[in-house]
């Protein structure tokens with residue numbers, strides 16, 4: 001395959017299997033060669049001189065690529081300015097929900113208006129390195145827009161697969177960027193299984209399957225930025241919206257890497273999960289004391305971007321929360337609406353329902369006494385409410401089946 005003009009970050013040692021712990025080379029594999037378990041980049045963090053690394057980051061680009069030494073791949077030449085979003089002090093929201101030192105990480109200010117631009121930036125770099133001409137994804141809404149925008153920007157073909165009930169405005173946005181949007185009559189988990197199959201058969205780069213080891217690493221950069229923006233300190237608490245659990249587990253990885261490289265030396269850093277009660281497999285497992293998440297068959301929530309009943313990083317999220325001394329809550333749809341309204345009225349920010357889930361969760365945790373007086377609490381606001389006002393023509397809804405897809409989309413596949 002043709003190799004694009006990217007260079008390997010020197011600290012990358014390879015990819016380690018989370019199941020059997022085998023360290024393997026960063027070649028074309030995307031699951032463990034030995035046991036098919038999930039594999040993750042591993043870095044020689046001890047090789048860094050802390051002051052040199054801090055200086056290199058601080059003089060880097062004003063995007064997530066400033067953290068390239070701690071990422072598995074270098075920025076492609078065509079990269080978007082993804083990341084380096086503001087961390088905003090939110091005293092009025094803090095007063096409303098009972099948190100004295102509250103910050104909002106406003107990650108709705110990315111090119112396609114959600115944090116999904118971060119993992120997609122890494123997956124896209126990897127797709128270019130592998131010389132692929134098509135990128136694709138299974139999405140609950142925001143990933144569709146991020147993949148479609150990145151494909152457009154790089155002249156690649158984009159295919160996005162979404163459950164038929166996905167928010168119209170998000171789907172229309174992806175179609176407006178020129179991607180083929182395939183609506184599937186099924187849950188996200190059924191869409192996911194269809195895509196796993198197509199990823200094996202198609203030769204395309206599916207950002208959340210065969211590019212997943214790279215994709216997931218982009219989520220670390222949210223915490224890297226928060227730490228830098230707090231003068232190289234970890235906050236005492238972070239409240240993270242959970243869908244697949246990639247963002248939550250990589251928040252834990254990011255904290256470990258910040259400590260291992262000496263960039264921060266804070267000991268306390270609790271990670272809390274925010275989920276809607278209509279789909280809360282991770283929060284339920286944390287609150288009820290299970291080690292493994294129980295799948296939610298039919299998610300029902302207005303926070304559709306978090307409606308993943310069988311989260312790929314669910315068990316990992318539960319473990320990361322426990323290890324950090326964190327907690328969780330699940331909140332009703334009414335609380336989600338109230339959370340969005342509070343964020344808008346106290347801080348002038350229009351977040352999507354996932355943001356309402358985070359605000360309502362922080363309020364519930366504060367009421368439970370989870371935050372000490374004077375502790376810094378960071379809320380991740382991961383998506384913008386302004387995704388309407390876009391129109392595009394959509395193709396037919398299909399059954400969750402690879403043959404149905406090929407029959408209905410023969411023209412786009414030609």
Ligand SMILES: *Cc1c(COP(=O)(O)O)cnc(C)c1O
Pocket residue numbers: 114115116142143219241242243244245246247248305306352354382383
């Ligand atoms: C995808 C998404 C999440 C959850 O991210 P995961 O890594 O899947 O857990 C949170 N908020 C928004 C707005 C999202 O689109």
Ligand SMILES: [Zn+2]
Pocket residue numbers: 017018019020021022032033034035036037
């Ligand atoms: Zn393995």
